[in-house]
Amino acid sequence: xxxxxxxxxxxxxxxxxxxxxxxxxxxxxxxxxxxxxxxxxxxxxxxxxxxxxxxxxxxxxxxxxxxxxxxxxxxxxxxxxxxxxxxxxxxxxxxxxxxxxxxxxxxxxxxxxxxxxxxxxxxxx
Amino acid sequence: xxxxxxxxxxxxxxxxxxxxxxxxxxxxxxxxxxxxxxxxxxxxxxxxxxxxxxxxxxxxxxxxxxxxxxxxxxxxxxxxxxxxxxxxxxxxxxxxxxxxxxxxxxxxxxxxxxxxxxxxxxxxxxxxxxxxxxxxxxxxxxxxxxxxxxxxxxxxxxxxxxxxxxxxxxxxxxxxxxxxxxxxxxxxxxxxxxxxxxxxxxxxxxxxxxxxxxxxxxxxxxxxxxxxxxxxxxxxxxxxxxxxxxxxxxxxxxxxxxxxxxxxxxxxxxxxxxxxxxxxxxxxxxxxxxxxxxxxxxxxxxxxxxxxxxxxxxxxxxxxxxxxxxxxxxxxxxxxxxxxxxxxxxxxxxxxxxxxxxxxxxxxxxxxxxxxxxxxxxxx
Numbered sequence: 001x002x003x004x005x006x007x008x009x010x011x012x013x014x015x016x017x018x019x020x021x022x023x024x025x026x027x028x029x030x031x032x033x034x035x036x037x038x039x040x041x042x043x044x045x046x047x048x049x050x051x052x053x054x055x056x057x058x059x060x061x062x063x064x065x066x067x068x069x070x071x072x073x074x075x076x077x078x079x080x081x082x083x084x085x086x087x088x089x090x091x092x093x094x095x096x097x098x099x100x101x102x103x104x105x106x107x108x109x110x111x112x113x114x115x116x117x118x119x120x121x122x123x124x125x
Numbered sequence: 126x127x128x129x130x131x132x133x134x135x136x137x138x139x140x141x142x143x144x145x146x147x148x149x150x151x152x153x154x155x156x157x158x159x160x161x162x163x164x165x166x167x168x169x170x171x172x173x174x175x176x177x178x179x180x181x182x183x184x185x186x187x188x189x190x191x192x193x194x195x196x197x198x199x200x201x202x203x204x205x206x207x208x209x210x211x212x213x214x215x216x217x218x219x220x221x222x223x224x225x226x227x228x229x230x231x232x233x234x235x236x237x238x239x240x241x242x243x244x245x246x247x248x249x250x251x252x253x254x255x256x257x258x259x260x261x262x263x264x265x266x267x268x269x270x271x272x273x274x275x276x277x278x279x280x281x282x283x284x285x286x287x288x289x290x291x292x293x294x295x296x297x298x299x300x301x302x303x304x305x306x307x308x309x310x311x312x313x314x315x316x317x318x319x320x321x322x323x324x325x326x327x328x329x330x331x332x333x334x335x336x337x338x339x340x341x342x343x344x345x346x347x348x349x350x351x352x353x354x355x356x357x358x359x360x361x362x363x364x365x366x367x368x369x370x371x372x373x374x375x376x377x378x379x380x381x382x383x384x385x386x387x388x389x390x391x392x393x394x395x396x397x398x399x400x401x402x403x404x405x406x407x408x409x410x411x412x413x414x415x416x417x418x419x420x421x422x423x424x425x426x427x428x429x430x431x432x433x434x435x436x437x438x439x440x441x442x443x444x445x446x447x448x449x450x451x452x453x454x455x456x457x458x459x460x461x462x463x464x465x466x467x468x469x470x471x472x473x474x475x476x477x478x479x480x481x482x483x484x485x486x487x488x489x490x491x492x493x494x495x496x497x498x499x500x501x502x503x504x505x
Contacts, residue, residue, distance in 0.1 A: 001252045001253070025368070027250070027252075027253050027367075029368070033364060052272060052371075053268045053269070053271045053272035053275070053371060053372075054268070054271060055264055055267035055268055055270075055271060055320040055321050055322075055323075056320070056321040057259075057264060057320050058317075058318045058319060058320065058321070059263075059319050059320065060258075061241075061242055061243065061246070061258070061261045061263075063240070063243070064240050064241070064243075065239065065240030065241025065242050065243040065244075066241055066242075067241075067242070067263065067319055076259050076260075076264060076268070076320075078268055078272075078367060078371075085368075086367055086368040087367045087368075088367065089254060089257075089259060089260055089268070089367055090257070090259070091259065099271065099272070099275040115253070115256050115257055
């Protein structure tokens with residue numbers, strides 16, 4: 001994950017790739033379950049991808065385990081980057097979503113917390 | 126499998142939002158009831174398997190205080206930290222090893238003591254998904270529901286219809302926590318929106334409760350009154366949720382195919398008389414119709430609309446009300462096995478379906494049904 005986070009600091013999206021079958025993991029994974037081998041190759045992926053699936057969140061998980069209402073609903077999407085075989089789950093900053101919608105990642109290389117480096121997705125131009 | 130191992134007795138507690146009993150007392154209640162139903166004493170048990178979960182129980186080695194109430198003291202005891210249907214599988218394997226004749230399986234959960242959907246986030250990838258706070262069991266299920274709707278052309282009305290069917294069936298199940306004889310799709314669609322398309326009444330009912338099942342081989346099985354024979358079992362484990370297609374329950378399809386091959390099922394829709402499916406969310410029941418081969422892939426919605434899975438249909442699914450009426454996490458698959466067994470034995474009271482000879486029971490574990498297990502059970 002360090003390489004993934006370091007890459008985003010430089011504005012790049014780094015994915016791991018299985019040397020056996022070429023399966024590309026984003027976020028990166030260390031093991032390819034199909035080849036039973038280390039996914040130790042690295043590739044840079046474009047920021048663009050497609051929405052595999054999405055949901056409009058009207059609630060969020062509260063610390064007590066209940067679902068509390070959000071003031072404004074927000075979109076959560078699973079995005080498959082071009083060239084990737086797996087998906088990233090992130091917030092989608094768009095008025096509406098659709099399966100197959102073209103999107104691009106919005107990176108914030110200066111973010112203090114590495115978890116905020118990939119801030120959201122927005123509609124691709 | 127041909128009459129090798131049978132379910133000879135079982136017991137369930139009522140499913141409650143906040144039971145006036147500790148988990149130990151609930152397990153004691155079902156273990157004693159199952160032994161009594163089997164006409165057995167604790168001394169006659171060879172092995173005991175428990176199903177419970179450290180992170181739900183809030184303690185480690187969560188079976189340690191279940192040794193006493195499950196009848197396991199100084200016996201060959203072990204635990205699975207998964208759905209209880211896997212504990213039944215474990216017991217079945219122990220009996221098939223030839224080293225054990227009679228097995229007790231217990232599973233329990235007390236949702237009243239854990240923080241709802243918080244423990245489920247421990248199943249998420251710890252380096253990214255868990256910390257970013259967007260995914261939980263419900264939002265992940267919503268992503269799964271949308272992917273499935275897109276792939277199979279299923280509507281929100283059909284998903285709501287499943288919830289309404291199960292809540293209606295639950296009105297005839299005296300153990301149910303949640304039921305509604307008058308439920309219809311419109312009522313489900315009017316319930317609170319959580320994560321689209323999932324609304325409050327499309328989620329399963331987390332609850333307190335316990336189940337016990339006694340399995341036996343040999344004389345103990347053949348001499349039992351109305352043994353329910355395990356004819357086949359299959360199980361499969363898929364990738365983490367962001368690394369597989371959420372639009373299909375592929376591991377359930379694998380599990381069913383392995384189970385059917387063991388049980389000699391070639392045409393599930395005609396050879397299976399009734400199914401109890403573990404639907405954590407209503408749409409998963411429609412996905413299961415396809416994965417279990419009850420209808421062709423992509424036709425789950427149409428199969429539901431045909432009425433086949435209603436309690437008066439050709440292949441009733443969740444006549445008990447399923448997990449919509451009570452999702453006793455860690456024992457939910459056991460509840461499915463017990464309900465299927467009750468139907469085979471003709472013990473299901475007002476929800477009894479006529480002529481059930483072969484029944485299917487399903488269990489699942491993990492976010493978006495990552496792991497699935499299928500049993501086919503049969504009577505004499």
